[in-house]
Amino acid sequence: MENIEISSIKKEPKYRGVKAMPFVIGNETFEKLGTIGTSSNLLVYLTTVFHMNSITATNVVNIFNGTCNFGTLAGAFLCDTYLGRYKTLGIASVSSFLGMLMLTLTAAFTGLHPPECTTQPASLKCVGASPWQLAFLFAAFLLLVIGASGIRPCNLAFGADQFDPNTDSGRRGINSFFNWYYFTFTFAMMLSLTVIVYVQSNMSWTIGLGIPAFMMFLSCFFFFVGTRIYVKVLPEGSPFTSLVQTLAVAFKKRQLELPEQPWCSLFNHVDPGSMNSKLQYTDELRFLNRAAVVTPDDGVNPDGSAANPWKLRTVQQVEEVKCIIRVIPIWLSGMIYYIILALMQTYPVFQSLQSDRRLSSGGKFEIPAASYNVFTMLTLTLWIPIYDRIIVRLLRRITGKEEGITMLQRVGFGIFLGVLTMVVSGLVEDHRRRVAVTRPTLGVVAQKGAVSSMSGYWLVPQLVLAGISEAFAVIGEIEFFYKQFPENMRSFAAAFLFSGFAISSYVTSFLISVVHKGTRVGGNGSWLAEDLNKGRLDYFYYMIAGIQVVNLGYFLICAKWYKYKRVESDDKDVAMENIDHKKHVV
Numbered sequence: 001m002e003n004i005e006i007s008s009i010k011k012e013p014k015y016r017g018v019k020a021m022p023f024v025i026g027n028e029t030f031e032k033l034g035t036i037g038t039s040s041n042l043l044v045y046l047t048t049v050f051h052m053n054s055i056t057a058t059n060v061v062n063i064f065n066g067t068c069n070f071g072t073l074a075g076a077f078l079c080d081t082y083l084g085r086y087k088t089l090g091i092a093s094v095s096s097f098l099g100m101l102m103l104t105l106t107a108a109f110t111g112l113h114p115p116e117c118t119t120q121p122a123s124l125k126c127v128g129a130s131p132w133q134l135a136f137l138f139a140a141f142l143l144l145v146i147g148a149s150g151i152r153p154c155n156l157a158f159g160a161d162q163f164d165p166n167t168d169s170g171r172r173g174i175n176s177f178f179n180w181y182y183f184t185f186t187f188a189m190m191l192s193l194t195v196i197v198y199v200q201s202n203m204s205w206t207i208g209l210g211i212p213a214f215m216m217f218l219s220c221f222f223f224f225v226g227t228r229i230y231v232k233v234l235p236e237g238s239p240f241t242s243l244v245q246t247l248a249v250a251f252k253k254r255q256l257e258l259p260e261q262p263w264c265s266l267f268n269h270v271d272p273g274s275m276n277s278k279l280q281y282t283d284e285l286r287f288l289n290r291a292a293v294v295t296p297d298d299g300v301n302p303d304g305s306a307a308n309p310w311k312l313r314t315v316q317q318v319e320e321v322k323c324i325i326r327v328i329p330i331w332l333s334g335m336i337y338y339i340i341l342a343l344m345q346t347y348p349v350f351q352s353l354q355s356d357r358r359l360s361s362g363g364k365f366e367i368p369a370a371s372y373n374v375f376t377m378l379t380l381t382l383w384i385p386i387y388d389r390i391i392v393r394l395l396r397r398i399t400g401k402e403e404g405i406t407m408l409q410r411v412g413f414g415i416f417l418g419v420l421t422m423v424v425s426g427l428v429e430d431h432r433r434r435v436a437v438t439r440p441t442l443g444v445v446a447q448k449g450a451v452s453s454m455s456g457y458w459l460v461p462q463l464v465l466a467g468i469s470e471a472f473a474v475i476g477e478i479e480f481f482y483k484q485f486p487e488n489m490r491s492f493a494a495a496f497l498f499s500g501f502a503i504s505s506y507v508t509s510f511l512i513s514v515v516h517k518g519t520r521v522g523g524n525g526s527w528l529a530e531d532l533n534k535g536r537l538d539y540f541y542y543m544i545a546g547i548q549v550v551n552l553g554y555f556l557i558c559a560k561w562y563k564y565k566r567v568e569s570d571d572k573d574v575a576m577e578n579i580d581h582k583k584h585v586v
Contacts, residue, residue: 023226024159030219031093031151032188037196037212038100038144039065040189041370043349049106049113049205050137051126054530055516058346059509064141065342066505069498071149076495079150079235085158086232092150093220099143100213106137107205153495161231193374201368239489246313246321250291258289266292268315269304276487279319280566284326288318320486323565327484330562331500333555334411334477338504339511339544340418341474344466347537348372348425348459354449354532355432355456367456375460379467387471407480408559414473415552421469422545425462429538432458436533449531484565515540 042064046057079088106112112133117126129137192212200208259265263281266289270278291313299307306312352369359365395404405413436452474497481493512528519536520526529535 019229021159021162023222023229024162026222027089027093027219027226028155028159029188030215030222031096031155032185033191033196033212033215035096035144035148035151035212035216036188036192037215038103038209040192040373041197041200041208041368043346044201044353044368044370045107045205045209050129050133051114051117052128054350055512055528058512061346062342062505062509062512064145065345066502066509067145068148068152068502069500069505070502071145072153072495072498073492075149075151076153076492077240079154080239080492081235084233084235085154085161086227086230088150088154089158089223092147092154093216093223094147095143096147096151097213097216097220099140099145099147100209100216102136102140102143104206104209104213106133106140107209112136152498153492156494161233189377190374193371193377197368197370201370202366239486239492242309242317243321243324245309246288246291246317249311249313250288250318252311253290253293253295254287256290256293256295258286258293262289262292263315266315266318267294267298267306267312268292269300269306270314270316271305276316276320277567279316279323280568281315282319282322282563282566284563285322288321289315292318320489323484323486324489326562327481327496329558330408330411330477330480330555331496333415333551333558334473334497335500335504335507336547336551337415337418337473338501339508340421340466340548341470341501342505342508343425343541343544344376344421344463345373348463350532351429351432351459351537352456354436354451355454355459356451357456361455372456372459372463375463376467376470379464380471383468383471384475407476407483408562410476411473411480412552412555412559414469414471414476415548415555417465417469417472419545419548419552421462421465422541422548424465426538426541426545428458428462429532429541433533433536433538449533452533511544515543 043057043061046052046060047054050057052060075088075092079085083091114127114129114133196208196211199211266281292315294312298312300312301307306314349369349372352367352372357366357369359367392404395401399405432452432454435454436450477497478494481496485493485496516526516528518526519528519539525531525534527536527540
């Protein structure tokens with residue numbers, strides 16, 4: 001068990017559970033309203049206020065999102081090794097607030113953003129941002145990255161820390177917290193993609209960005225007000241050290257021969273104080289087993305443990321490294337799949353900007369371009385309980401499995417739906433473009449081109465498919481990483497997932513840049529032209545669909561090869577699994 005910072009005398013921490021929940025949930029709610037309210041319409045802000053072209057703005061958003069996600073690895077490392085969850089969340093929350101405040105200032109003060117576009121007799125002239133203005137903008141992004149890097153890997157686990165996992169009421173409280181956690185996420189998404197986005201797009205960017213900044217201030221306030229009643233789990237050191245030691249010892253002993261019966265001949269000391277489940281010996285990745293080969297130079301302590309962990313490792317420690325290595329091929333497939341999610345957050349916004357966004361035919365109210373993404377969130381909100389309560393029960397009768405289908409089957413089906421999402425997106429874009437080119441438009445010219453008379457509701461099918469695909473693939477991967485990682489590394493499981501999102505964002509930016517330059521012919525526009533009516537975004541969608549078909553084949557091969565973590569079943573392991581609820585939540 002981790003040490004608890006309560007007093008100098010060792011005793012059971014005083015869990016406040018429900019009493020701490022208002023502060024934790026308040027912090028969660030306002031933090032999500034702030035961060036999502038800021039990021040959901042960022043693409044439109046960069047193109048309309050900072051006058052970036054669509055390619056540059058898309059790359060900036062992808063790199064920003066990728067860096068936020070990739071930074072969770074550093075956040076998780078600092079949290080578990082040095083700072084603990086409370087200090088990490090405190091520092092990250094303040095950093096996020098300062099970043100949002102700076103972003104609001106870029107809209108409030110004319111000197112911090114370019115001047116408005118001037119209308120010439122035959123064209124629209126826009127001045128780009130100065131180096132100073134971009135430096136101030138990117139400084140705000142840096143503070144937001146620091147905030148996201150600390151908040152995302154720690155907030156869920158910190159909330160679970162407030163409940164006693166050894167009592168029925170504590171376990172019920174943890175489950176209740178999870179429900180409230182996901183409710184706040186859904187609530188924040190809905191409010192951000194509707195009300196806040198509408199204020200930003202139709203009323204004032206200063207007010208629209210100031211609201212999330214104020215929400216983040218309230219998040220900090222709620223977090224620090226509850227300081228005295230929190231249970232604060234102290235860091236116990238980085239689990240990565242053990243992984244590095246095992247790899248280093250296996251390399252040093254690479255010339256040694258493995259015994260004929262390694263399951264009973266290798267060094268197999270079990271630490272009685274370890275929280276990790278006892279793993280069975282496996283023959284896969286046999287080269288790592290050499291780390292547990294005992295030589296005359298390897299000393300053993302009186303309690304049976306290795307005298308020098310840089311010279312001898314146990315079978316348990318070797319199997320824990322194997323658990324990490326086995327999930328990497330699945331993680332790589334997920335990283336390619338995430339390209340779909342990155343695209344669904346950007347290009348449908350541009351499609352909607354050049355579509356008929358009126359709420360009803362003949363009406364005057366226009367749906368903000370970024371608000372169409374609410375259909376993806378709404379699909380997730382409705383689909384998850386339907387899947388959990390109805391579809392799983394039907395699948396259970398067919399497969400005989402408690403979970404209906406395996407975790408990898410769930411991920412694979414999500415990738416398949418991702419392929420369909422790209423195909424439907426291409427068909428819709430082809431229709432939108434043909435309508436804009438062959439039929440009279442609305443007579444309204446956007447900053448980037450003529451607006452098609454195709455209704456923006458045509459974008460709903462691809463966004464709904466993206467939501468269902470995400471519900472299968474991403475939630476399946478969250479469960480997969482959580483269960484397949486060693487227990488003392490589950491705090492890194494979320495960071496592992498987010499790092500996949502990060503690399504995917506960078507890959508998406510790279511693909512967009514390559515396609516934009518590679519498909520440009522002479523003075524003509526590319527597939528990803530500024531004016532979608534002059535480009536072929538549908539071809540780009542079909543190209544991504546082809547990549548995903550290859551990725552699906554790769555995933556099926558990896559899934560067939562993969563062997564789930566095998567745990568030796570005994571009372572101690574069951575007890576440890578129950579205790580683990582408090583300390584390692586993803």
